[in-house]
Amino acid sequence: MTGVPTTVTKLDELMTAIRGYDDARRAAGEWKQVYKLLQKTDLPAARVTHVVGMRDLAGLTELIDQLRAPAAAAAPPQADTPDAETCRRALRAFRKRLALTRLDDESKISSHSPLSKGADSRLAAIIPPMEWPKSVWQELARQGRLRYIGHGFYELPKQ
Numbered sequence: 001m002t003g004v005p006t007t008v009t010k011l012d013e014l015m016t017a018i019r020g021y022d023d024a025r026r027a028a029g030e031w032k033q034v035y036k037l038l039q040k041t042d043l044p045a046a047r048v049t050h051v052v053g054m055r056d057l058a059g060l061t062e063l064i065d066q067l068r069a070p071a072a073a074a075a076p077p078q079a080d081t082p083d084a085e086t087c088r089r090a091l092r093a094f095r096k097r098l099a100l101t102r103l104d105d106e107s108k109i110s111s112h113s114p115l116s117k118g119a120d121s122r123l124a125a126i127i128p129p130m131e132w133p134k135s136v137w138q139e140l141a142r143q144g145r146l147r148y149i150g151h152g153f154y155e156l157p158k159q
Contacts, residue, residue, distance in 0.1 A: 004067055007037055011064050018057065025055040034060065041067060082136045090132040091145055094154070101126050125155035 014034050018027040035052040039045070043063055051059035082090075102121040128137050128146075137154055140146040146154045 004041075007041065008064060008067050011037055011060075011067070015057070015060060015064065018060075024057050027055075031055060038063060043067070080133070080135050082133075082139050086132070086136060087140055087143070087145075090129070090136045091140055093129050093131065094126075094137075094140075094146065095156070097129050098123070098126050098156070125149050125153040127152050128154050 011034060014030045014037075018024050018030045018034075021027045031052055035048070038048040038052070041048075043066060047059075048063065050056070051063060102123050105121040105123050137146065137148075141148045141154065144157060147157045148154055
């Protein structure tokens, strides 16, 4: 984000104003400004929402400190980033596992009426094969080749 020093300065001013209240939760206007400023940063949106929603001064201090820290210290280079060949093989295994899971879902007599023609599987996401570490799936999601939908489930992106 550009203008991080000005954002941090403004956040420091707002923090001082919030501390001026007897109860930090009563500084609604200041918290609203804090939220708008923090939304423009690269900080995790869920963390920002939680800190502002709970009116957590200690959490706000931590977020401001994260903004002050240099980018290199905040995100150390990952030594376990998988190579392109590993990602390619893992994605191929994911596609095979998804196809087999869909086929299994379509072939179940109990899930569809035996008198019907059958129906296409509505499965969209699966838990990826455990033969590859979590970092591989995270890297594929970062590249946009998979989409993480939560609770360990991934799906192919919409085409």
